[in-house]
Amino acid sequence: MKYTKDHEWLRVEGDLVVVGITEHAATQLGDVVFVELPETETMVAEGDEVCVIESVKAASDILAPIDGEIVAVNEKLVDAPALVNEDPTGAAWFFKMKVDDLSVLDQFMDEDEYLDLIG
């Protein structure tokens, strides 16, 4: 699994990249009460705001970590936003992306580097 400085995780599944938020991010956000997902079959660029996530405390965005096409979204999160707190790195994936070249993931942190970042 790879990690971004925006506290997202990326996991390769076949030729797709699955994206979610880290346990650290979920804890910091607090109880998640609302998730808005992007449309599928949308082209996005790195840094685009693609999801909205609202906790009991505040609203925040999930940014596209890389350029690519959103090919699937986790509809379960719309009805059960609390999944983000319960299983952030498993059942609570947000979207899957198709990218030109999976080597784009090499730029991101591995687990040890991410753990150093969050102290």
Added chain:
Amino acid sequence: MADLEGDKLQRLGLHDLHVEFGGKMVPFAGYEMPVQYAPGVMKEHLHTREAAGLFDVSHMGQVILRPKGSMAELASAFEALMPVDVLGLAEGRQRYGLLTNDTGGILDDLMFTNRGDHLYVVVNAACKAEDIAHMTARMPEVTVEQVTERALLALQGPGAEAALEAVLPGVSAMRFMDHRVFGDVWVSRSGYTGEDGFEISLPMAAAEGFARKLLAEPGVAPIGLGARDSLRLEAGLCLYGHDIDTTTSPIEAALTWAIQKSRRAGGAREGGFPGATRILRELAEGPERLRVGLAPEGRAPMREGVELFAPNDTPVGRVTSGGFGPSVTAPIAMGYVALAFATPGTRLAGEVRGKHLPLTVAELPFHPTSYKR
């Protein structure tokens, strides 16, 4: 309530206890306050409604008003600052009050108690310095003393009575808005969650031991400011600086119930408070806008600042408090709307991230109150 970040933050007397119990400390109204503990806002909120929550509200201002002459003179002087019946409040009873300004806006909301030979007043933390200056300047016949070196705890929820009775026998005989003195400990049966409960003022030196005894009682857990906010929002209670301020009148704020008949037109002591012209006019003719409950139809919370629109896209108001109601299990909000749109059931739209999302004007409170009257 304004966050006074940038100024030096004050620490609560129970700071170490909050940290020991896992409190996440954040700046609020000039104090380092526990916003939540390990369970988080949602669980803390639900725990308070199901069992009992202990809140440290020692940042609030505690003030004693002493008469230089008689208590009746003190009550009359305080009535000249609030559209509220002070003279008629019996000894040992507490009442909600509002300091108004000359244009009928609200300087602060407060609780005041008749303690026989003086009044005990609890005001908002962010307003306390201004309140004390205002009361001192406007009531020369009264001595205004800020109470320091005392903590203020709130114990709220259906388990509050049994827990406090175990530590302080006798409190179970009190009813809603009663006040009793137990030696150095001053107890009111009130709070700001919509639940039955108590507010307890006691010497700072005794506060930690007292709090630990309460926390050792079955069902009592420490609760942070985050849950205090969602509890009061579900109960339809105003947060000063958000739902009420120097521009909102008590009538617009739907706090008309706080103005007793004696201070209204035709009452024994009609008017005679700051802003009486506007407040009495709005009582007679209705206000231009009204604070209402707002129920978003979707799952997206509508927070403070969200603009509200009529079905024809005319702006009609704004959200002043909003979030998720853990007991309601849906987003809830309060805000001001033009009077024509204030009837419960009226459908409006709130603008969230550029989109107009549907919501309905709702009755307050969102969650039924359970005061022991």
